[in-house]
Amino acid sequence: xxxxxxxxxxxxxxxxxxxxxxxxxxxxxxxxxxxxxxxxxxxxxxxxxxxxxxxxxxxxxxxxxxxxxxxxxxxxxxxxxxxxxxxxxxxxxxxxxxxxxxxxxxxxxxxxxxxxxxxxxxxxxxxxxxxxxxxxxxxxxxxxxxxxxxxxxxxxxxxxxxxxxxxxxxxxxxxxxxxxxxxxxxxxxxxxxxxxxxxxxxxxxxxxxxxxxxxxxxxxxxxxxxxxxxxxxxxxxxxxxxxxxxxxxxxxxxxxxxxxxxxxxxxxxxxxxxxxxxxxxxxxxxxxxxxxxxxxxxxxxxxxxxxxxxxxxxxxxxxxxxxxxxxxxxxxxxxxxxxxxxxxxxxxxxxxxxxxxxxxxxxxxxxxxxxxxxxxxxxxxxxxxxxxxxxxxxxxxxxxxxxxxxxxxxxxxxxxxxxxxxxxxxxxxxxxxxxxxxxxxxxxxxxxxxxxxxxxxxxxxxxxxxxxxxxxxxxxxxxxxxx
Numbered sequence: 107x108x109x110x111x112x113x114x115x116x117x118x119x120x121x122x123x124x125x126x127x128x129x130x131x132x133x134x135x136x137x138x139x140x141x142x143x144x145x146x147x148x149x150x151x152x153x154x155x156x157x158x159x160x161x162x163x164x165x166x167x168x169x170x171x172x173x174x175x176x177x178x179x180x181x182x183x184x185x186x187x188x189x190x191x192x193x194x195x196x197x198x199x200x201x202x203x204x205x206x207x208x209x210x211x212x213x214x215x216x217x218x219x220x221x222x223x224x225x226x227x228x229x230x231x232x233x234x235x236x237x238x239x240x241x242x243x244x245x246x247x248x249x250x251x252x253x254x255x256x257x258x259x260x261x262x263x264x265x266x267x268x269x270x271x272x273x274x275x276x277x278x279x280x281x282x283x284x285x286x287x288x289x290x291x292x293x294x295x296x297x298x299x300x301x302x303x304x305x306x307x308x309x310x311x312x313x314x315x316x317x318x319x320x321x322x323x324x325x326x327x328x329x330x331x332x333x334x335x336x337x338x339x340x341x342x343x344x345x346x347x348x349x350x351x352x353x354x355x356x357x358x359x360x361x362x363x364x365x366x367x368x369x370x371x372x373x374x375x376x377x378x379x380x381x382x383x384x385x386x387x388x389x390x391x392x393x394x395x396x397x398x399x400x401x402x403x404x405x406x407x408x409x410x411x412x413x414x415x416x417x418x419x420x421x422x423x424x425x426x427x428x429x430x431x432x433x434x435x436x437x438x439x440x441x442x443x444x445x446x447x448x449x450x451x452x453x454x455x456x457x458x459x460x461x462x463x464x465x466x467x468x469x470x471x472x473x474x475x476x477x478x479x480x481x482x483x484x485x486x487x488x489x490x491x492x493x494x495x496x497x498x499x500x501x502x503x504x505x506x507x508x509x510x511x512x513x514x515x516x517x518x519x520x521x522x523x524x525x526x527x528x529x530x531x532x533x534x535x536x537x538x539x540x541x542x543x544x545x546x547x548x549x550x551x552x553x554x555x556x557x558x559x560x561x562x563x564x565x566x567x568x569x570x571x572x573x574x575x576x577x578x579x580x581x582x583x584x585x586x587x588x589x
Contacts, residue, residue, distance in 0.1 A: 176207025268301025362391025
Protein backbone atom coordinates (compact mmCIF):
# COMPACT_ATOMS: atom_id res chain seq x y z
CA UNK A 107 0.00 0.00 0.00
CA UNK A 108 1.22 3.48 -0.84
CA UNK A 109 -0.17 6.03 1.56
CA UNK A 110 0.34 9.75 2.03
CA UNK A 111 0.23 10.90 5.65
CA UNK A 112 -0.98 14.49 6.13
CA UNK A 113 1.55 16.49 8.20
CA UNK A 114 1.03 17.74 11.70
CA UNK A 115 0.92 21.51 11.88
CA UNK A 116 2.63 22.87 15.00
CA UNK A 117 1.15 20.90 17.90
CA UNK A 118 -2.22 20.37 16.23
CA UNK A 119 -3.21 17.21 14.43
CA UNK A 120 -5.45 17.52 11.37
CA UNK A 121 -8.03 15.14 12.76
CA UNK A 122 -11.52 14.46 11.44
CA UNK A 123 -14.16 13.41 13.84
CA UNK A 124 -17.56 12.36 12.59
CA UNK A 125 -20.52 12.34 14.88
CA UNK A 126 -24.06 11.34 14.00
CA UNK A 127 -26.89 12.93 15.92
CA UNK A 128 -30.25 11.21 15.68
CA UNK A 129 -33.26 13.45 16.20
CA UNK A 130 -36.47 11.77 17.30
CA UNK A 131 -39.52 13.91 16.63
CA UNK A 132 -42.55 13.64 18.86
CA UNK A 133 -44.82 13.56 15.84
CA UNK A 134 -42.95 10.67 14.33
CA UNK A 135 -43.13 10.18 10.56
CA UNK A 136 -45.19 7.53 8.90
CA UNK A 137 -44.26 3.92 9.49
CA UNK A 138 -44.56 1.17 6.91
CA UNK A 139 -46.27 -2.01 8.10
CA UNK A 140 -47.50 -5.38 6.82
CA UNK A 141 -50.74 -7.08 7.88
CA UNK A 142 -53.59 -9.33 6.76
CA UNK A 143 -55.14 -6.07 5.47
CA UNK A 144 -52.06 -5.65 3.27
CA UNK A 145 -49.15 -3.25 3.35
CA UNK A 146 -49.81 0.27 4.58
CA UNK A 147 -48.27 3.46 5.92
CA UNK A 148 -49.23 4.54 9.44
CA UNK A 149 -49.05 8.17 10.59
CA UNK A 150 -49.96 9.68 13.95
CA UNK A 151 -51.34 13.12 14.82
CA UNK A 152 -51.11 14.23 18.45
CA UNK A 153 -51.51 17.34 20.59
CA UNK A 154 -48.11 18.38 19.20
CA UNK A 155 -49.81 18.67 15.79
CA UNK A 156 -52.66 20.78 17.17
CA UNK A 157 -55.20 18.32 18.60
CA UNK A 158 -56.90 19.76 21.71
CA UNK A 159 -56.81 16.51 23.71
CA UNK A 160 -54.79 13.32 23.85
CA UNK A 161 -57.74 11.03 23.10
CA UNK A 162 -59.91 11.21 19.97
CA UNK A 163 -63.43 9.76 19.72
CA UNK A 164 -64.89 10.02 16.20
CA UNK A 165 -64.09 10.97 12.63
CA UNK A 166 -65.74 11.97 9.34
CA UNK A 167 -64.68 13.25 5.92
CA UNK A 168 -67.21 15.75 4.57
CA UNK A 169 -68.29 16.53 1.01
CA UNK A 170 -65.70 19.31 0.77
CA UNK A 171 -62.82 17.03 1.71
CA UNK A 172 -62.27 18.21 5.29
CA UNK A 173 -61.62 15.64 8.02
CA UNK A 174 -63.68 16.28 11.16
CA UNK A 175 -62.32 14.81 14.37
CA UNK A 176 -64.17 14.47 17.65
CA UNK A 177 -62.13 14.69 20.83
CA UNK A 178 -62.66 14.86 24.56
CA UNK A 179 -62.07 18.60 24.37
CA UNK A 180 -63.68 20.00 21.24
CA UNK A 181 -64.48 19.37 17.58
CA UNK A 182 -61.64 19.69 15.04
CA UNK A 183 -61.58 20.41 11.32
CA UNK A 184 -58.44 19.10 9.64
CA UNK A 185 -57.37 20.30 6.19
CA UNK A 186 -54.38 17.95 5.94
CA UNK A 187 -52.03 20.47 7.53
CA UNK A 188 -53.63 22.15 10.53
CA UNK A 189 -56.49 21.59 12.96
CA UNK A 190 -59.15 24.26 13.55
CA UNK A 191 -60.90 23.70 16.87
CA UNK A 192 -64.53 24.46 17.71
CA UNK A 193 -65.10 24.82 21.45
CA UNK A 194 -68.13 25.40 23.62
CA UNK A 195 -68.19 29.07 24.55
CA UNK A 196 -70.23 30.13 27.53
CA UNK A 197 -72.78 32.74 26.48
CA UNK A 198 -72.43 31.98 22.76
CA UNK A 199 -75.56 30.10 21.66
CA UNK A 200 -74.04 29.45 18.23
CA UNK A 201 -71.09 27.53 19.65
CA UNK A 202 -71.14 23.76 20.18
CA UNK A 203 -73.14 22.64 23.21
CA UNK A 204 -70.40 20.55 24.83
CA UNK A 205 -66.71 19.78 24.21
CA UNK A 206 -66.91 15.99 24.62
CA UNK A 207 -67.76 14.70 21.14
CA UNK A 208 -69.30 11.22 20.90
CA UNK A 209 -70.35 10.85 17.24
CA UNK A 210 -70.48 12.73 13.89
CA UNK A 211 -72.49 12.25 10.67
CA UNK A 212 -73.12 14.39 7.56
CA UNK A 213 -76.57 14.83 6.03
CA UNK A 214 -77.47 15.20 2.34
CA UNK A 215 -77.16 18.98 2.56
CA UNK A 216 -73.61 18.87 3.84
CA UNK A 217 -74.56 19.82 7.39
CA UNK A 218 -72.68 18.10 10.23
CA UNK A 219 -74.63 16.47 13.02
CA UNK A 220 -72.50 16.27 16.15
CA UNK A 221 -73.46 14.28 19.21
CA UNK A 222 -71.97 15.31 22.55
CA UNK A 223 -72.29 14.39 26.21
CA UNK A 224 -74.67 17.31 26.61
CA UNK A 225 -76.80 18.01 23.57
CA UNK A 226 -77.14 17.38 19.84
CA UNK A 227 -75.70 19.94 17.41
CA UNK A 228 -76.01 20.76 13.70
CA UNK A 229 -73.15 22.70 12.16
CA UNK A 230 -73.56 24.82 9.05
CA UNK A 231 -70.08 24.52 7.48
CA UNK A 232 -70.46 27.82 5.61
CA UNK A 233 -71.39 30.02 8.57
CA UNK A 234 -69.59 27.78 11.11
CA UNK A 235 -72.53 28.25 13.47
CA UNK A 236 -74.14 25.48 15.50
CA UNK A 237 -77.81 24.85 16.13
CA UNK A 238 -78.41 23.07 19.41
CA UNK A 239 -81.05 20.50 20.39
CA UNK A 240 -81.77 19.78 24.05
CA UNK A 241 -84.31 17.65 25.86
CA UNK A 242 -87.15 19.68 27.34
CA UNK A 243 -89.68 17.88 29.54
CA UNK A 244 -92.28 20.49 28.64
CA UNK A 245 -91.85 19.80 24.91
CA UNK A 246 -92.80 16.23 23.92
CA UNK A 247 -91.32 16.72 20.44
CA UNK A 248 -87.86 17.61 21.79
CA UNK A 249 -85.05 15.08 21.73
CA UNK A 250 -85.46 12.35 24.38
CA UNK A 251 -82.14 12.90 26.20
CA UNK A 252 -79.10 15.20 26.08
CA UNK A 253 -76.46 12.46 26.16
CA UNK A 254 -76.00 11.36 22.54
CA UNK A 255 -74.44 7.97 21.81
CA UNK A 256 -75.12 7.29 18.13
CA UNK A 257 -76.21 8.95 14.88
CA UNK A 258 -77.24 7.66 11.45
CA UNK A 259 -78.24 9.37 8.21
CA UNK A 260 -80.08 6.60 6.36
CA UNK A 261 -80.39 6.07 2.61
CA UNK A 262 -83.50 8.28 2.53
CA UNK A 263 -81.61 11.12 4.21
CA UNK A 264 -83.43 10.77 7.54
CA UNK A 265 -81.43 11.51 10.69
CA UNK A 266 -81.77 8.97 13.51
CA UNK A 267 -80.43 9.62 17.00
CA UNK A 268 -79.57 7.17 19.76
CA UNK A 269 -79.44 8.67 23.24
CA UNK A 270 -78.94 7.50 26.81
CA UNK A 271 -82.71 7.31 27.14
CA UNK A 272 -84.53 6.65 23.90
CA UNK A 273 -84.37 6.49 20.11
CA UNK A 274 -85.29 9.51 17.95
CA UNK A 275 -86.22 10.43 14.39
CA UNK A 276 -85.62 14.00 13.26
CA UNK A 277 -88.26 15.85 11.17
CA UNK A 278 -86.70 18.71 9.27
CA UNK A 279 -89.93 20.47 8.31
CA UNK A 280 -90.98 20.95 11.93
CA UNK A 281 -87.47 20.87 13.43
CA UNK A 282 -88.74 18.29 15.91
CA UNK A 283 -88.28 14.66 16.94
CA UNK A 284 -90.35 11.52 17.26
CA UNK A 285 -89.27 9.59 20.37
CA UNK A 286 -89.26 5.81 20.81
CA UNK A 287 -88.97 4.56 24.39
CA UNK A 288 -88.87 1.08 25.88
CA UNK A 289 -92.21 -0.05 27.33
CA UNK A 290 -92.70 -3.63 28.48
CA UNK A 291 -96.49 -3.21 28.31
CA UNK A 292 -96.52 -2.47 24.56
CA UNK A 293 -95.91 -5.20 21.99
CA UNK A 294 -93.35 -4.10 19.43
CA UNK A 295 -91.68 -1.53 21.68
CA UNK A 296 -87.93 -1.14 21.90
CA UNK A 297 -86.05 -3.07 24.62
CA UNK A 298 -83.30 -1.24 26.48
CA UNK A 299 -83.35 2.54 26.80
CA UNK A 300 -79.74 3.39 25.91
CA UNK A 301 -79.11 3.18 22.14
CA UNK A 302 -75.36 2.81 21.64
CA UNK A 303 -75.27 1.94 17.92
CA UNK A 304 -77.44 2.19 14.77
CA UNK A 305 -76.93 0.48 11.39
CA UNK A 306 -79.14 0.06 8.31
CA UNK A 307 -79.50 -3.20 6.38
CA UNK A 308 -80.02 -3.66 2.64
CA UNK A 309 -83.81 -3.74 3.11
CA UNK A 310 -83.87 -0.40 4.88
CA UNK A 311 -84.46 -1.83 8.35
CA UNK A 312 -82.61 -0.21 11.23
CA UNK A 313 -80.74 -2.30 13.78
CA UNK A 314 -80.06 -0.86 17.22
CA UNK A 315 -77.53 -2.00 19.79
CA UNK A 316 -78.98 -1.28 23.22
CA UNK A 317 -77.43 -1.43 26.65
CA UNK A 318 -78.96 -4.38 28.55
CA UNK A 319 -81.55 -4.73 25.77
CA UNK A 320 -79.60 -6.65 23.15
CA UNK A 321 -80.34 -6.21 19.46
CA UNK A 322 -83.46 -4.38 18.21
CA UNK A 323 -84.69 -4.36 14.61
CA UNK A 324 -86.84 -1.36 13.69
CA UNK A 325 -89.26 -1.51 10.77
CA UNK A 326 -89.62 2.09 9.53
CA UNK A 327 -92.92 1.27 7.77
CA UNK A 328 -94.72 -0.23 10.77
CA UNK A 329 -92.66 1.61 13.38
CA UNK A 330 -92.40 -1.58 15.39
CA UNK A 331 -89.37 -3.20 17.01
CA UNK A 332 -88.31 -6.84 17.13
CA UNK A 333 -85.92 -7.75 19.91
CA UNK A 334 -83.18 -10.39 19.93
CA UNK A 335 -81.29 -11.27 23.08
CA UNK A 336 -78.82 -13.82 24.34
CA UNK A 337 -79.25 -15.75 27.56
CA UNK A 338 -77.40 -14.31 30.52
CA UNK A 339 -75.85 -17.07 32.60
CA UNK A 340 -75.99 -16.85 36.40
CA UNK A 341 -73.06 -14.93 37.86
CA UNK A 342 -71.88 -13.78 34.41
CA UNK A 343 -71.83 -10.37 32.77
CA UNK A 344 -74.76 -9.50 30.52
CA UNK A 345 -74.02 -10.36 26.86
CA UNK A 346 -76.83 -7.99 25.88
CA UNK A 347 -74.83 -4.91 26.83
CA UNK A 348 -74.12 -3.95 23.22
CA UNK A 349 -71.58 -1.21 22.53
CA UNK A 350 -71.18 -1.26 18.72
CA UNK A 351 -72.65 -2.77 15.53
CA UNK A 352 -71.53 -3.28 11.93
CA UNK A 353 -73.62 -4.51 9.01
CA UNK A 354 -71.85 -6.95 6.71
CA UNK A 355 -72.47 -7.32 2.98
CA UNK A 356 -73.51 -10.97 3.51
CA UNK A 357 -76.52 -9.75 5.53
CA UNK A 358 -75.17 -10.67 8.94
CA UNK A 359 -74.52 -8.21 11.74
CA UNK A 360 -71.32 -8.00 13.75
CA UNK A 361 -71.95 -7.16 17.39
CA UNK A 362 -69.45 -5.77 19.86
CA UNK A 363 -70.40 -6.19 23.50
CA UNK A 364 -68.92 -4.40 26.47
CA UNK A 365 -68.25 -7.52 28.54
CA UNK A 366 -68.40 -10.59 26.34
CA UNK A 367 -66.45 -9.85 23.18
CA UNK A 368 -67.51 -10.24 19.54
CA UNK A 369 -70.60 -11.96 18.08
CA UNK A 370 -72.07 -12.49 14.63
CA UNK A 371 -75.87 -12.40 14.27
CA UNK A 372 -77.67 -14.10 11.38
CA UNK A 373 -81.11 -12.47 10.73
CA UNK A 374 -82.24 -15.48 8.69
CA UNK A 375 -81.90 -17.87 11.63
CA UNK A 376 -82.09 -15.27 14.43
CA UNK A 377 -79.00 -16.87 15.93
CA UNK A 378 -75.86 -15.50 17.59
CA UNK A 379 -72.42 -16.96 17.04
CA UNK A 380 -69.66 -16.16 19.53
CA UNK A 381 -66.19 -15.41 18.17
CA UNK A 382 -63.20 -16.63 20.20
CA UNK A 383 -61.27 -13.60 21.48
CA UNK A 384 -57.74 -12.87 20.26
CA UNK A 385 -56.32 -13.19 23.77
CA UNK A 386 -57.43 -13.37 27.38
CA UNK A 387 -57.07 -9.62 27.82
CA UNK A 388 -59.48 -8.41 25.11
CA UNK A 389 -63.00 -8.93 26.48
CA UNK A 390 -64.61 -5.65 25.35
CA UNK A 391 -65.34 -4.63 21.74
CA UNK A 392 -65.68 -0.87 21.24
CA UNK A 393 -65.74 -0.49 17.45
CA UNK A 394 -66.10 -2.60 14.27
CA UNK A 395 -65.15 -1.30 10.82
CA UNK A 396 -65.40 -3.35 7.59
CA UNK A 397 -62.31 -2.47 5.52
CA UNK A 398 -62.57 -5.06 2.75
CA UNK A 399 -64.63 -8.18 1.92
CA UNK A 400 -63.26 -10.47 4.61
CA UNK A 401 -61.36 -8.05 6.82
CA UNK A 402 -62.62 -6.02 9.77
CA UNK A 403 -60.77 -3.49 11.88
CA UNK A 404 -61.84 -4.09 15.46
CA UNK A 405 -61.14 -1.90 18.47
CA UNK A 406 -61.20 -3.43 21.91
CA UNK A 407 -59.99 -2.77 25.42
CA UNK A 408 -56.58 -4.23 24.54
CA UNK A 409 -56.07 -2.16 21.38
CA UNK A 410 -56.91 -2.56 17.70
CA UNK A 411 -56.90 -5.72 15.60
CA UNK A 412 -57.23 -6.80 11.99
CA UNK A 413 -59.79 -9.63 11.86
CA UNK A 414 -60.43 -12.11 9.06
CA UNK A 415 -64.16 -12.92 9.11
CA UNK A 416 -63.64 -16.15 7.15
CA UNK A 417 -61.09 -17.96 9.30
CA UNK A 418 -61.53 -15.86 12.48
CA UNK A 419 -57.87 -14.95 12.54
CA UNK A 420 -56.89 -11.94 14.66
CA UNK A 421 -53.80 -9.78 14.17
CA UNK A 422 -52.89 -7.20 16.80
CA UNK A 423 -51.79 -3.73 15.62
CA UNK A 424 -48.82 -2.75 17.73
CA UNK A 425 -48.58 0.56 19.61
CA UNK A 426 -52.27 1.57 19.28
CA UNK A 427 -53.84 1.99 22.70
CA UNK A 428 -57.62 2.21 22.81
CA UNK A 429 -60.30 3.57 25.11
CA UNK A 430 -64.04 2.89 25.43
CA UNK A 431 -64.97 5.75 23.09
CA UNK A 432 -62.34 4.93 20.50
CA UNK A 433 -63.54 4.34 16.94
CA UNK A 434 -62.42 3.86 13.32
CA UNK A 435 -63.64 5.36 10.05
CA UNK A 436 -62.84 4.67 6.38
CA UNK A 437 -63.20 7.65 4.05
CA UNK A 438 -64.12 7.79 0.35
CA UNK A 439 -60.46 7.55 -0.68
CA UNK A 440 -59.90 4.33 1.25
CA UNK A 441 -57.92 6.00 4.05
CA UNK A 442 -58.64 4.65 7.53
CA UNK A 443 -58.73 7.05 10.47
CA UNK A 444 -58.43 5.54 13.94
CA UNK A 445 -59.61 7.41 17.02
CA UNK A 446 -57.66 6.14 19.99
CA UNK A 447 -55.58 7.11 22.97
CA UNK A 448 -52.71 9.48 22.33
CA UNK A 449 -54.08 10.94 19.11
CA UNK A 450 -55.46 10.29 15.65
CA UNK A 451 -53.96 7.51 13.52
CA UNK A 452 -54.03 7.47 9.72
CA UNK A 453 -53.70 4.23 7.73
CA UNK A 454 -53.02 4.76 4.02
CA UNK A 455 -52.24 1.87 1.69
CA UNK A 456 -51.52 4.21 -1.24
CA UNK A 457 -48.67 5.81 0.73
CA UNK A 458 -46.92 2.49 1.30
CA UNK A 459 -43.67 3.08 -0.56
CA UNK A 460 -41.52 0.16 0.52
CA UNK A 461 -41.53 -3.61 0.21
CA UNK A 462 -40.35 -4.99 3.53
CA UNK A 463 -37.91 -7.90 3.61
CA UNK A 464 -37.29 -9.58 6.93
CA UNK A 465 -33.57 -10.12 7.43
CA UNK A 466 -32.30 -12.64 9.97
CA UNK A 467 -29.44 -10.70 11.56
CA UNK A 468 -29.93 -11.97 15.10
CA UNK A 469 -28.40 -9.24 17.27
CA UNK A 470 -26.22 -7.71 14.55
CA UNK A 471 -26.20 -3.92 14.40
CA UNK A 472 -26.48 -2.42 10.91
CA UNK A 473 -23.65 0.09 10.34
CA UNK A 474 -23.69 0.73 6.59
CA UNK A 475 -25.63 -0.14 3.41
CA UNK A 476 -24.48 -0.10 -0.22
CA UNK A 477 -26.45 -1.01 -3.36
CA UNK A 478 -25.39 -2.73 -6.56
CA UNK A 479 -27.56 -3.62 -9.57
CA UNK A 480 -28.46 -7.05 -8.24
CA UNK A 481 -27.79 -6.97 -4.51
CA UNK A 482 -28.03 -5.02 -1.29
CA UNK A 483 -24.82 -5.09 0.78
CA UNK A 484 -25.26 -4.62 4.53
CA UNK A 485 -22.34 -4.03 6.87
CA UNK A 486 -22.87 -4.87 10.53
CA UNK A 487 -20.85 -5.35 13.70
CA UNK A 488 -21.10 -9.08 13.06
CA UNK A 489 -20.13 -9.52 9.43
CA UNK A 490 -21.21 -8.64 5.89
CA UNK A 491 -24.67 -9.64 4.60
CA UNK A 492 -25.67 -9.66 0.93
CA UNK A 493 -29.34 -9.76 -0.12
CA UNK A 494 -30.16 -10.82 -3.70
CA UNK A 495 -33.04 -8.66 -4.96
CA UNK A 496 -34.56 -11.33 -7.21
CA UNK A 497 -34.29 -14.47 -5.09
CA UNK A 498 -34.44 -12.87 -1.66
CA UNK A 499 -31.53 -15.11 -0.64
CA UNK A 500 -29.08 -13.76 1.92
CA UNK A 501 -25.34 -14.59 1.84
CA UNK A 502 -23.13 -13.96 4.87
CA UNK A 503 -19.41 -13.17 4.87
CA UNK A 504 -17.45 -13.28 8.13
CA UNK A 505 -13.88 -13.47 9.31
CA UNK A 506 -13.18 -17.18 9.49
CA UNK A 507 -9.41 -17.50 9.76
CA UNK A 508 -8.78 -17.92 6.03
CA UNK A 509 -6.43 -15.46 4.36
CA UNK A 510 -9.01 -14.23 1.85
CA UNK A 511 -11.94 -13.82 4.26
CA UNK A 512 -12.99 -10.50 5.85
CA UNK A 513 -10.27 -8.75 7.79
CA UNK A 514 -12.76 -8.01 10.58
CA UNK A 515 -16.44 -8.63 11.34
CA UNK A 516 -16.80 -5.15 12.82
CA UNK A 517 -17.70 -3.15 9.70
CA UNK A 518 -17.94 0.66 9.78
CA UNK A 519 -18.53 1.60 6.12
CA UNK A 520 -19.39 0.10 2.69
CA UNK A 521 -18.60 1.97 -0.51
CA UNK A 522 -18.74 1.29 -4.27
CA UNK A 523 -16.19 3.26 -6.30
CA UNK A 524 -16.37 4.42 -9.94
CA UNK A 525 -15.29 0.99 -11.22
CA UNK A 526 -17.83 -0.87 -9.10
CA UNK A 527 -15.28 -2.14 -6.60
CA UNK A 528 -16.71 -2.67 -3.13
CA UNK A 529 -14.63 -1.27 -0.26
CA UNK A 530 -15.26 -2.53 3.26
CA UNK A 531 -13.97 -0.38 6.11
CA UNK A 532 -13.62 -2.04 9.50
CA UNK A 533 -12.29 -1.55 13.00
CA UNK A 534 -9.12 -3.40 11.91
CA UNK A 535 -8.11 -2.15 8.47
CA UNK A 536 -10.07 -2.12 5.21
CA UNK A 537 -10.77 -4.55 2.36
CA UNK A 538 -11.72 -4.58 -1.28
CA UNK A 539 -13.91 -7.40 -2.62
CA UNK A 540 -13.58 -9.38 -5.85
CA UNK A 541 -17.12 -10.68 -6.63
CA UNK A 542 -15.97 -13.03 -9.42
CA UNK A 543 -13.64 -14.98 -7.15
CA UNK A 544 -15.40 -14.19 -3.89
CA UNK A 545 -12.14 -13.03 -2.28
CA UNK A 546 -11.24 -10.11 -0.05
CA UNK A 547 -7.96 -8.15 -0.33
CA UNK A 548 -6.67 -6.56 2.88
CA UNK A 549 -5.14 -3.11 3.42
CA UNK A 550 -3.73 -1.24 6.40
CA UNK A 551 -1.23 1.47 7.18
CA UNK A 552 0.85 2.20 10.23
CA UNK A 553 2.97 5.24 10.97
CA UNK A 554 4.49 7.11 13.87
CA UNK A 555 0.99 8.26 14.80
CA UNK A 556 0.25 4.74 15.94
CA UNK A 557 1.68 5.54 19.34
CA UNK A 558 -0.96 8.24 19.77
CA UNK A 559 -3.98 6.95 17.86
CA UNK A 560 -5.42 3.66 16.67
CA UNK A 561 -4.58 3.59 12.95
CA UNK A 562 -6.53 0.39 12.29
CA UNK A 563 -9.96 2.00 12.69
CA UNK A 564 -11.33 3.32 9.37
CA UNK A 565 -14.53 5.38 9.47
CA UNK A 566 -15.29 6.70 5.97
CA UNK A 567 -14.02 6.66 2.40
CA UNK A 568 -14.39 8.88 -0.67
CA UNK A 569 -12.94 8.45 -4.17
CA UNK A 570 -11.70 11.91 -5.17
CA UNK A 571 -10.08 10.83 -8.48
CA UNK A 572 -10.14 7.46 -10.26
CA UNK A 573 -8.15 5.13 -8.00
CA UNK A 574 -7.40 7.77 -5.35
CA UNK A 575 -9.28 7.65 -2.07
CA UNK A 576 -9.57 9.81 1.03
CA UNK A 577 -9.90 7.71 4.19
CA UNK A 578 -11.15 9.03 7.52
CA UNK A 579 -9.47 7.21 10.39
CA UNK A 580 -9.07 7.59 14.13
CA UNK A 581 -5.53 8.78 13.37
CA UNK A 582 -6.50 11.50 10.90
CA UNK A 583 -7.16 11.78 7.17
CA UNK A 584 -5.19 9.39 4.94
CA UNK A 585 -4.92 9.25 1.16
CA UNK A 586 -4.64 5.91 -0.63
CA UNK A 587 -3.48 5.72 -4.27
CA UNK A 588 -4.44 2.35 -5.74
CA UNK A 589 -2.84 3.19 -9.07
